[in-house]
Amino acid sequence: MTxxxxxxxxxxxxxxxxxxxxxxxxxxxxxxxxxPRAWSTHELAVELRSSPDLVTAAMADLETSRLAEQEPGTTPPKHRFDAGEATAIQAVAMLQTIYDRRPVTLIKALYKRPPASVTAFADAFRLRSDS
Structure with missing residues (x-):
């Protein structure tokens, strides 16, 4: 479904x-x-040509969303992909395909998203299971 x-x-x-x-x-x-490769924040920032501060903040968000994890016992901390659930892995694979084939569509969708306050309000009415 689209x-x-x-x-x-x-x-x-x-x-x-x-x-x-x-x-x-x-x-x-x-x-x-x-x-499975684990990356330091510095390595990620260099690879993405981004600032370490932006990468650190984004990594924290991805880890909170359970799309990545910090490798235990690494100093400095190293991070890797870890979506866990098959549905999340499939969604990321689809995202990769769209990023490669239809980047403009992806960028438009990213920046035309509903404001967080609207999304939070809508989520308040979403039916949830008790589990």
Whole structure:
């Protein structure tokens, strides 16, 4: 199923739930493409040509969203892809395909997202299971 932004529902949900910026998207996709490799913040910043502060903030968000993890016992901390659930891994794989084939569509969807306050209000009415 596709949404109004011509993206699969899974990708739109991923964007709205966990990816507020292109730094988040590019960071997630780099971790996804490199599989089990663990990266330091400095290595990620160099690879993405971004600032370490932006990468640190985005990594914290990805870890909170359970799309990445900090490798235990590493100093300085190293991070890797770890979506855990098959549906999340599939959504990230779809995101990678769209990033490669339809980047303009992805960028438009990212920046035309509903404001966080509207999303939070809508989520208040979403039915949830008791588990």
């Amino acid at each position: 949404t109004a932004n011509n993206l699969p529902q899974e990708v739109t949900t991923l964007l709205h739930r966990a990816l507020p910026s292109m730094v988040h998207i590019e960071l997630l996709l780099l971790l996804f493409r490199t599989g």
